[in-house]
Amino acid sequence: MHTPIENRNTHQQDITEQFPMKQIIDSEGNLVDDTYRNEINIEDCRKFYRQMLCMRTFDQKAINLQRQGRIGTYPGFNGQEAAQVGSALALREDDWMFPTYRDHAASITFGGSYAIISTWKGRVEGNRPPEGRNIVPPSVPIATQLPLATGAAMASRYRESSQAVIAYFGDGATSEGDFHEGMNFASVFKAPVVFFNQNNRYAISVPVWKQMNSETIAQKAVAYGMPGVRVDGNDIFAVHHETMKALERARNGEGPTLIEAVTWRYGAHTTADDPTKYRDNETENRKNLLNDPLSRLEAFMKSEGYWDAQWAEDFEKDIKSEIDEAVKEMESMPEPDVNDIYDHMFESPTWPIEEQKKAYMEYLKGGSEK
């Protein structure tokens, strides 16, 4: 029924040549493309590494909290830190981000709050961005945020603002109509938006080769007349610089870009999922560990003399206390306010909502419902 990648047409070899996987450092931390040599410095390396480790620690903590029953189902991103952190660090403060439910590392890096995790405790407060940050609540349906991102970008262009927009989505999302509609509108209206795909090669249990019959996701950009870029999603330098370039194009009025960041998530789709049912997790993870975004950056930093054991020890301690503090804060949140169910539906509530709220409040007080 499906055509395995190795049996596909030969023209797809040309595609691979047209959309090569861009790397700046390889999986062993060697610099393979020195185009950005002058832009790589110790400060950035440390920033990248610290933030990735922070996000990985946070992710592990969230999974533990779920296992302990302290939060509900949680979708981890462990392994995708370079894709999310590297792209988010390319944004300007006033840009817009349209994440999915799995892009906490991107949101938090972009100035979001750890409070986001409270959404997995069923708290709507987790969706509220910090003041002045255009971090849109994560999209739960697949690919529907892409036309929204395009629309926000169209507004930015219309209003002659230099704000750019980034939209995140996974490999499965490329099969949805809204992926194509969002891309097409963005291209037609030259919207300043970056479509940032994290191809982790599985949409829950369906591998990407059963998801689509094209060799790469990047090549889909051709159909929409926009640049398509394939990057090693575990190479934070490649991710960061390609995102920077795409954002610059967007701000210059040159329109959208599709970036495919090829990566791998070690863990399950969510804490409710069991990946051993559909993939050889142990073998795959072992293989992918060789490409790990943190260890390769660590290797690079060591070879450059940027690594310092004391620095590493210090910030690991900082990260731990930062995350412990965030969890403490989440767990000491006051009880949710029942009014929040009713009070954010419209700017002014309509009478059915007012009446239903009143009746329910009466009921809670033990009074008459009518």
Next chain:
Amino acid sequence: MTTVKTNSMTPVQAINDGLRTMLQEREEMVVLGEDVGINGGVFRATDGLQESFGEDRVFDTPLSESGIIGTSIGMAMNGMLPVAEIQFFGFIYPAYEQVMTHATRMRYRSMGAFTVPMVIRAPYGAGVRAPEIHSDSMEALFTHMPGIKVVCPSNAYDAKGLLISAIEDPDPVLFLEPLKLYRAYKDEVPEGKYEVEIGKGELLVEGEDVTLIAWGAMVPVIKKAAQLAEEKGITCDVIDLRTLSPIDKDIIAASVQKTNRCVIVHEAQSTGGLGNDIISIVNDTSFLYLKSPIERVTGADVHVPFWALEEHFLPTPERTLHAVQKVMDF
């Protein structure tokens, strides 16, 4: 006292005038959809607007309902006032997900950090011999949806006033345009800006015996039915609901408490139709005033037939009169 100048207009001209008025008034407003630009809309609702306001303000989009609504949501979130046209209401299904999952939820799920002040315009309804799907009136799919208002004018004055209110509304509004009435007759429509309040129905004719309730293209049907009833000595309150969500319950209660009888007419299918909500409102507000069960005259629970048979689907003044007699004779 100043006199407001009026012009005689059809409903579709009034919609055009409303769009023009608001494009002048609100520079962040844009009109978008399939064929709304140079073509002026397939029904000419946007005729001449691109010429007056330019391609940045009034623009054609790719043929893509989800794309039109999705991008409008994004634009609205980022400071604009999009008025999106869906060429026929029956084509909105691909965009249903965008309305349900984003337009109506954004304010709630961001606790007000992001809002979606947009309008979706769509011609709806049967009786114009349109091809399949074009004639659907699935308003109940949207009145059932939390977080969106639904309005439906039946005349030119209301069409302009309600459209302006919809554009000014800080939340998403679905604006349904009765296709059959686009050019059915003319009204005096004031020049410039005025609003018809969302959420308020209108008592068009006063009577004593039965309350007739309808909206959009069914309003002329119940007006005609009231005339036929009067010939038989039965007088009717005739209510044009104008807003379908939230419904004006006060106007319904006041009338039913006076007449003690009620007939609801809508062309949409019966099961899950809006008539059932109106019965609930009467039940909640006026049950003990009723002298007879409430009657509904609606489309059957079938698809709007191919047009050679559509008159057997649509409520008529005669079918309405039949229901009026039934509530009188109970």
